[in-house]
Amino acid sequence: MPSSTSASSALRFALRAALLGGLVAGTMLAAVRWGPPAAPSPYMVSTVLKNERLRAIGSPKVVLLGGSNLSYGADSERIGQALCAPVANMGLTSQLGFRFVAEEALAVTGKGDLLVVALEHGTFRQPDPEPDVLATVVDYRPEAIELVPWRQRPRLWGSLGVLHLQSLHEYCWHWITKGTAPGYEERIFLPNGDLVNHLDAPVRHVAPPTAGFFDTLVIDPRFWTLAEDFVTRAQSRGAEAVFSFPCMAQRIHHDPVQRALKDSLVAHGLPVIGDPTHYVLADSLFYDSWYHPRRHGRAERTERLITDLCAAMPHRCCTNEGSVEER
Amino acid sequence: MLFNSLAFALFLPLVFAAYWWLLPGRRAQNLFLLLASWLFYAWWDWRFLGLLWLSTAFDYVIGLQLHAARVDRRKAWLLASLFLNLGLLAAFKYLGFFVESAAAMLSSLGLDPHLPVLRIALPVGISFYTFQTLSYTIDIYRGHFTPTRDPVAFGAFVAFFPQLVAGPIERARDLLPQFERPRAFDREQAADGMRQMLWGFFKKIAVADAMGNIADAVFDLDPASTSGVTLFFGALCFAFQIYGDFSGYSDIAIGCARLFGFNLSRNFHYPYFSRSIGEFWRRWHITLSGWLRDYVYLPLGGARSTAGRLRNILVTFGVSGLWHGANWTFVAWGLVHGGYYVPEVLSNKRQRLRNEPTWRDLPRIALVFTAVLAVWVIFRAHTLEGAASHLRHIVANAGLRRYDLFEWLRWEVWWPVLLMLAAEWRSRRDAHALFDLGRSRTLRWAIYFALIIVILLRIQLFSEHAFIYFRF
Numbered sequence: 109m110p111s112s113t114s115a116s117s118a119l120r121f122a123l124r125a126a127l128l129g130g131l132v133a134g135t136m137l138a139a140v141r142w143g144p145p146a147a148p149s150p151y152m153v154s155t156v157l158k159n160e161r162l163r164a165i166g167s168p169k170v171v172l173l174g175g176s177n178l179s180y181g182a183d184s185e186r187i188g189q190a191l192c193a194p195v196a197n198m199g200l201t202s203q204l205g206f207r208f209v210a211e212e213a214l215a216v217t218g219k220g221d222l223l224v225v226a227l228e229h230g231t232f233r234q235p236d237p238e239p240d241v242l243a244t245v246v247d248y249r250p251e252a253i254e255l256v257p258w259r260q261r262p263r264l265w266g267s268l269g270v271l272h273l274q275s276l277h278e279y280c281w282h283w284i285t286k287g288t289a290p291g292y293e294e295r296i297f298l299p300n301g302d303l304v305n306h307l308d309a310p311v312r313h314v315a316p317p318t319a320g321f322f323d324t325l326v327i328d329p330r331f332w333t334l335a336e337d338f339v340t341r342a343q344s345r346g347a348e349a350v351f352s353f354p355c356m357a358q359r360i361h362h363d364p365v366q367r368a369l370k371d372s373l374v375a376h377g378l379p380v381i382g383d384p385t386h387y388v389l390a391d392s393l394f395y396d397s398w399y400h401p402r403r404h405g406r407a408e409r410t411e412r413l414i415t416d417l418c419a420a421m422p423h424r425c426c427t428n429e430g431s432v433e434e435r
Numbered sequence: 436m437l438f439n440s441l442a443f444a445l446f447l448p449l450v451f452a453a454y455w456w457l458l459p460g461r462r463a464q465n466l467f468l469l470l471a472s473w474l475f476y477a478w479w480d481w482r483f484l485g486l487l488w489l490s491t492a493f494d495y496v497i498g499l500q501l502h503a504a505r506v507d508r509r510k511a512w513l514l515a516s517l518f519l520n521l522g523l524l525a526a527f528k529y530l531g532f533f534v535e536s537a538a539a540m541l542s543s544l545g546l547d548p549h550l551p552v553l554r555i556a557l558p559v560g561i562s563f564y565t566f567q568t569l570s571y572t573i574d575i576y577r578g579h580f581t582p583t584r585d586p587v588a589f590g591a592f593v594a595f596f597p598q599l600v601a602g603p604i605e606r607a608r609d610l611l612p613q614f615e616r617p618r619a620f621d622r623e624q625a626a627d628g629m630r631q632m633l634w635g636f637f638k639k640i641a642v643a644d645a646m647g648n649i650a651d652a653v654f655d656l657d658p659a660s661t662s663g664v665t666l667f668f669g670a671l672c673f674a675f676q677i678y679g680d681f682s683g684y685s686d687i688a689i690g691c692a693r694l695f696g697f698n699l700s701r702n703f704h705y706p707y708f709s710r711s712i713g714e715f716w717r718r719w720h721i722t723l724s725g726w727l728r729d730y731v732y733l734p735l736g737g738a739r740s741t742a743g744r745l746r747n748i749l750v751t752f753g754v755s756g757l758w759h760g761a762n763w764t765f766v767a768w769g770l771v772h773g774g775y776y777v778p779e780v781l782s783n784k785r786q787r788l789r790n791e792p793t794w795r796d797l798p799r800i801a802l803v804f805t806a807v808l809a810v811w812v813i814f815r816a817h818t819l820e821g822a823a824s825h826l827r828h829i830v831a832n833a834g835l836r837r838y839d840l841f842e843w844l845r846w847e848v849w850w851p852v853l854l855m856l857a858a859e860w861r862s863r864r865d866a867h868a869l870f871d872l873g874r875s876r877t878l879r880w881a882i883y884f885a886l887i888i889v890i891l892l893r894i895q896l897f898s899e900h901a902f903i904y905f906r907f
Contacts, residue, residue, distance in 0.1 A: 113619070113620075114455060114619045114620040115455055115456050115620070117620045117622050118451075118455035118456065118620040118625075119456070120622070121620070121622050121625050121626065122448070122451065122452065125629065128880070128883055128884065128887075131884060132884065132887050132888070132891070135888065136891070240896040243896075262441060262445075263441050266441055267896050269891075270891050270894055270896060271896065273888070273891050273892060274891075274892055274894075277892050281847075
């Protein structure tokens with residue numbers, strides 16, 4: 109065995125280090141318990157507002173599920189007019205994962221609802237929520253923690269502590285420099301969940317896509333289980349669920365990859381509408397990401413989505429047969 | 436496994452506890468460190484563990500054979516070691532670059548070579564551990580070192596997790612004997628190691644990552660339509676990013692090794708306080724500079740003649756650039772540094788490190804820093820044309836825009852950099868900035884606590900920030 113002097117000296121040292129670690133952990137816990145919310149931006153706080161909206165509107169309704177391609181790139185008002193149903197645009201960030209958005213919608217899905225899913229490329233690789241991102245919403249919705257596997261929870265708890273500490277610092281700094289607390293309650297989304305501030309903004313520089321990301325198709329096997337379960341549970345509640353595609357810039361479009369994606373979805377028996385190539389738009393129509401169209405791109409994407417929805421489900425399209433409510 | 440990850444935060448205490456409390460003696464500790472180091476490496480990508488094993492096994496055997504071989508067979512064994520280690524580097528790091536460069540050259544001659552585009556994943560740390568094992572066999576060949584007969588100690592020397600993936604590049608004569616003698620826990624050594632790790636994390640997370648975000652954004656812009664002030668601050672941010680990143684890694688590595696009773700070589704000695712380019716290179720990435728001096732510059736002939744010396748300096752700096760990456764920008768970066776160094780050599784006014792810089796040296800320090808800053812642009816740019824355009828437009832677009840100044844001179848962006856510079860200036864005679872914090876325990880603990888809180892406040896949870904030198 110190592111010498112007892114060495115071992116006991118190392119133990120004393122480790123205890124002191126643990127004491128320092130404990131002080132830091134205690135500070136983080138205090139920030140979680142008594143500090144301001146962890147959400148670092150009004151953007152992430154919107155998950156609460158979106159969830160409120162989703163719960164407030166009854167069935168039948170249209171729910172748009174996916175990442176930021178929907179918040180930036182779908183005109184919910186226009187879709188609502190075309191389908192004669194209220195729309196909740198739940199798109200926020202792909203890093204919340206398909207599991208999160210699916211569970212969020214299924215919790216309030218009712219008869220006659222239409223769930224339209226449009227996922228970004230990365231979500232097929234990682235259908236679970238990113239713990240760091242999810243940590244920004246669990247303050248408001250603690251039940252969301254159940255969506256993270258146990259092995260990722262230490263990361264989530266650590267992130268929660270760090271985010272609270274950063275939030276507290278931001279509050280203090282803001283108060284010192286401006287004399288008020290920062291406006292986390294600031295609403296940057298429309299009530300229906302759309303983001304419109306960027307529509308007429310100039311194009312911002314977009315970092316070139318990572319080599320090997322968009323030109324390869326990687327689908328986590330867990331995605332299929334989740335997707336099949338999602339469709340089954342939606343149907344059991346009297347709703348319909350369909351998979352569409354996000355709008356994307358020409359720059360990241362790889363035809364064989366997108367075709368393979370659609371073929372895989374169809375092969376797994378998932379209801380697919382339209383074709384991914386319908387949603388590929390010129391690079392110049394995008395804002396700060398290859399998934400975030402500006403005004404013209406958003407309008408084009410919306411019309412194409414409506415066309416695909418009406419073609420696949422003419423009974424949903426009120427221009428053909430009147431509104432859902434009328435029926 | 437990244438030092439700045441939750442996995443490492445769990446890995447380190449577990450390894451520390453098992454190492455000091457459970458393991459009976461040096462041999463068991465070495466075996467445990469070896470297995471822990473392989474786990475550390477495999478966490479990133481287990482498939483490349485085979486390369487590490489291959490390099491370790493091959494150089495262990497060659498070391499023994501070299502020592503035992505007749506004089507006329509020794510060179511053959513050395514060549515075998517060179518062939519394997521440099522072959523691995525060439526295959527994984529440079530093959531794609533050589534093929535692309537050959538294709539570009541043939542195309543410029545009007546030929547259409549149809550050479551394949553190679554995408555080979557770079558095994559992390561390969562540039563570091565191959566240089567480390569190469570120095571082992573070369574030193575044995577030169578008769579400077581006797582090979583070890585303990586394969587576990589040798590394996591642990593090659594794979595020692597604190598310095599496996601980004602150095603310091605250790606010599607066998609410095610590190611291997613530490614694996615071959617018993618180690619006792621030294622509280623002072625461990626406490627100082629923790630302080631050095633803390634300072635390393637501060638430099639990595641509070642300085643480098645924040646500076647990196649700005650540098651990345653600026654270097655992605657089109658220089659022609661960007662103001663000179665923005666381009667200048669982009670370069671400045673990169674200079675602090677790469678220093679904070681790499682010296683931060685080295686501090687963490689050295690401090691971490693001290694927790695286990697090992698002393699690694701110093702890798703940075705406050706290089707931005709240098710008064711000449713020669714001094715800069717005696718303070719920046721010291722273990723690589725020493726390696727290149729001993730295994731490239733001196734074998735080429737060193738300083739036997741003035742003309743030969745200049746040639747050898749440029750070749751050595753060129754190799755230094757190429758070591759950093761398979762791109763002409765790195766080669767150019769090395770050559771320009773070599774060019775900077777030449778006048779100093781010719782005028783024979785090399786600044787010795789006999790004393791540390793003082794306030795009176797600040798103008799010279801600023802001059803050297805500016806020269807180094809300009810060359811960082813070449814290092815960071817994607818292409819030589821991009822670097823030239825960046826540098827040109829710093830001057831051409833110099834028309835000051837008020838908005839730019841407000842944008843760049845924000846206190847919350849720069850205070851960690853200023854704190855780093857102030858602390859390191861104060862400690863410029865010490866091994867690291869937290870080496871001497873006074874006798875008051877309360878004050879020391881307050882500093883530790885404050886630094887940890889600052890690190891947590893500056894962590895960017897939503898983006899991955901691997902260490903830059905992992906790419907090399």
